[in-house]
Amino acid sequence: MIGCCGAGLSAALGLSLWALSGNIVYFMAPSQLLATHPSPKQVVRLGGMVEAGSVRTAEGLSGPEASFRVTDGQADVAVHYDGILPGLFREGQSVVALGSLGQDGRFTASEVLAKHDQTYMPREVADALRRSGKWDPRFGPAPDPASWDRMTAASAETRAGTGSGG
Amino acid sequence: MGEGLVEGIPRRRGSRHAVTTDPPKRAPSPEPMPPELTTTAVPATGWLHRYAHPGRFLRLGATVQPWLSAAGLILTLAGLGWGLFIAPADWQQGDAVRIMYVHVPAAWLASAAYLALAACGFASLVWRHPLADLAAVEIGPVGAGVTALCLASGSLWGRPMWGAWWVWDARLTSVLVLFFLFLGHVVLVRSFDDPARGARSAAILALVGVLDLPIIKFSVQWWNTLHQPDSITLTAAPAMSLSMLWPLLVTALGFSFGFAAIVVARVRAAILEQRVRVAMQRRARMAER
Numbered sequence: 001m002i003g004c005c006g007a008g009l010s011a012a013l014g015l016s017l018w019a020l021s022g023n024i025v026y027f028m029a030p031s032q033l034l035a036t037h038p039s040p041k042q043v044v045r046l047g048g049m050v051e052a053g054s055v056r057t058a059e060g061l062s063g064p065e066a067s068f069r070v071t072d073g074q075a076d077v078a079v080h081y082d083g084i085l086p087g088l089f090r091e092g093q094s095v096v097a098l099g100s101l102g103q104d105g106r107f108t109a110s111e112v113l114a115k116h117d118q119t120y121m122p123r124e125v126a127d128a129l130r131r132s133g134k135w136d137p138r139f140g141p142a143p144d145p146a147s148w149d150r151m152t153a154a155s156a157e158t159r160a161g162t163g164s165g166g
Numbered sequence: 167m168g169e170g171l172v173e174g175i176p177r178r179r180g181s182r183h184a185v186t187t188d189p190p191k192r193a194p195s196p197e198p199m200p201p202e203l204t205t206t207a208v209p210a211t212g213w214l215h216r217y218a219h220p221g222r223f224l225r226l227g228a229t230v231q232p233w234l235s236a237a238g239l240i241l242t243l244a245g246l247g248w249g250l251f252i253a254p255a256d257w258q259q260g261d262a263v264r265i266m267y268v269h270v271p272a273a274w275l276a277s278a279a280y281l282a283l284a285a286c287g288f289a290s291l292v293w294r295h296p297l298a299d300l301a302a303v304e305i306g307p308v309g310a311g312v313t314a315l316c317l318a319s320g321s322l323w324g325r326p327m328w329g330a331w332w333v334w335d336a337r338l339t340s341v342l343v344l345f346f347l348f349l350g351h352v353v354l355v356r357s358f359d360d361p362a363r364g365a366r367s368a369a370i371l372a373l374v375g376v377l378d379l380p381i382i383k384f385s386v387q388w389w390n391t392l393h394q395p396d397s398i399t400l401t402a403a404p405a406m407s408l409s410m411l412w413p414l415l416v417t418a419l420g421f422s423f424g425f426a427a428i429v430v431a432r433v434r435a436a437i438l439e440q441r442v443r444v445a446m447q448r449r450a451r452m453a454e455r
Contacts, residue, residue, distance in 0.1 A: 025390050026335040047390060086329030088258060096392055113328045116258065118397040120266070120406040126257030137258075145405045 029072035052138040088114035092138040238424030245417030271418040272316035279309035287369030299365040304432035310348035336385035337393035347375040
């Protein structure tokens with residue numbers, strides 16, 4: 001009886017995982033999206049990095065509008081969104097946009113979510129790295145933590161000084 | 167108290183340990199006791215059995231309880247105070263990053279609690295140990311609470327940072343499944359008239375549910391998720407400033423001690439409760455005669 005219970009539960013779990021496997025990928029990267037090219041009626045999620053220098057915001061009739069390009073390094077997709085962008089939205093940030101890909105290759109989003117990475121860094125250290133030219137958040141993820149994880153605000157200032165000097 | 171330490175733990179049907187060894191030292195009762203009132207002796211061999219002995223657990227628990235409680239309280243307060251007021255704000259998340267000092271320890275503890283639940287299920291099925299059943303009953307609700315704390319704090323963190331209270335990505339969904347596994351265990355273990363059958367069914371559920379733990383752990387690597395990958399891994403340096411890592415680790419340690427203190431207190435109460443119940447049943451039977 002116990003064996004049957006166990007087998008039944010495992011089967012249920014396995015089947016639900018298998019059923020989920022189509023939806024378990026939360027978003028598609030631009031290159032995947034352009035390769036599959038879903039129909040304009042299909043609602044999909046597009047995920048990637050906001051390309052530096054591509055963000056245009058405007059005040060439309062129905063509220064704020066934004067257009068930007070989302071890239072995964074291999075392909076990029078133009079995205080248009082009517083609505084308020086999340087607080088973490090910026091150039092170089094990873095975002096996930098829910099919407100559909102039109103015939104003209106433009107992606108119309110109904111929802112934009114910001115995806116932050118796993119790096120946690122004090123503001124002073126980030127500022128110091130930026131000033132020293134070691135990292136520009138618009139162009140990619142933060143450098144290896146080994147290079148800054150023992151920095152304090154004070155030592156970050158001095159390192160930034162030597163970094164910009166040398 | 168001698169062998170009387172273990173009385174009050176009802177014998178599980180077919181239990182290998184349900185052998186009554188020593189003759190009772192008190193005056194023998196005029197009639198043979200009904201089977202559910204016979205004492206359960208646990209073999210003295212093996213360290214696991216020695217410490218998992220309900221009577222010894224009561225004594226051990228009474229000794230470690232204040233230490234666990236004190237360590238849990240002090241470390242949690244110190245870690246949270248450090249994290250919420252002293253640690254620096256994140257460069258992009260600002261002060262919202264401080265939710266991490268509740269969310270991440272709760273998430274770690276939720277997985278660890280489930281692992282403990284599954285270990286109890288294993289001990290229950292393999293060795294039919296009465297203490298494992300008691301511990302599983304007591305771990306369930308606490309684990310569900312910790313998982314709920316993880317989900318709630320994550321939701322509060324997700325709204326300002328991601329722009330959504332909830333998304334159905336693999337990490338969030340698999341933790342929600344963990345929450346339902348805990349709830350399912352809580353319900354299942356109490357849903358039989360015969361506690362032994364409830365313990366058995368719940369143990370099977372706990373063991374099958376272990377499959378969810380690697381899915382939670384690796385979901386952020388296997389699939390595209392909105393949830394970010396782990397900052398702290400066994401193989402690489404933490405992707406986190408040390409000024410944030412230390413309060414996080416202190417809080418996690420505090421949460422763990424606090425969890426242990428609550429579970430030990432609940433198990434002790436459960437053992438005593440069972441003894442009282444058996445003693446009252448016995449008294450009622452004596453009064454009937």
